[in-house]
């Protein structure tokens with residue numbers, strides 16, 4: 001039996017669909033999401049991105065080869081040099097200043113998700129860490145594609161969240177998502193059934209924590 005990334009989403013089908021098709025996503029697509037919920041999400045996502053950059057630093061530390069080291073370095077650079085700059089600019093447009101971002105208290109859902117990923121990487125190997133990162137890396141691209149295929153989605157100037165969808169449907173991001181799937185496909189091909197069961201558990205837990213992250217946004221939870 002040779003495994004691939006699609007076997008992870010198939011093994012966690014219900015959780016994966018609950019993440020991709022969450023009410024937060026649906027409301028964002030149909031332009032019915034409350035602006036306060038989106039702002040709350042944006043603020044917590046700033047903290048999330050900082051810990052995600054740390055997870056890529058951990059991936060560098062866990063890299064046994066130069067090509068893995070380069071992959072981790074590029075991932076960290078993408079977040080620190082591109083994603084976080086874009087995010088701070090995006091927050092500014094939504095009335096959230098850099099000073100406010102620097103002072104934010106961390107919501108429990110942010111704490112749980114980011115520390116889960118870091119702990120999984122600390123106690124496991126590079127594949128465990130990448131599987132914990134995968135719902136984030138692959139899920140957002142799939143969400144943008146799902147929204148574009150959904151009849152209730154409104155695109156363009158009459159949807160205030162249009163720029164968010166545009167970011168994740170863009171070719172640069174979709175290419176990064178495919179590269180991550182290829183990396184995982186190559187490693188999963190050698191996994192035993194017992195190892196695949198361990199990785200499924202990590203993938204499911206990280207997906208459940210993504211669901212909680214959306215719910216935290218909707219509930220304005222702290």
Ligand SMILES: Cc1ncc(C[n+]2csc(CCO)c2C)c(N)n1
Pocket residue numbers: 045048049052075078079083135136137138140210213
């Ligand atoms: C809760 C949450 N989950 C996933 C992402 C998406 N994301 C975060 S970092 C990254 C890699 C980009 O270099 C991607 C796709 C997010 N922003 N917030």
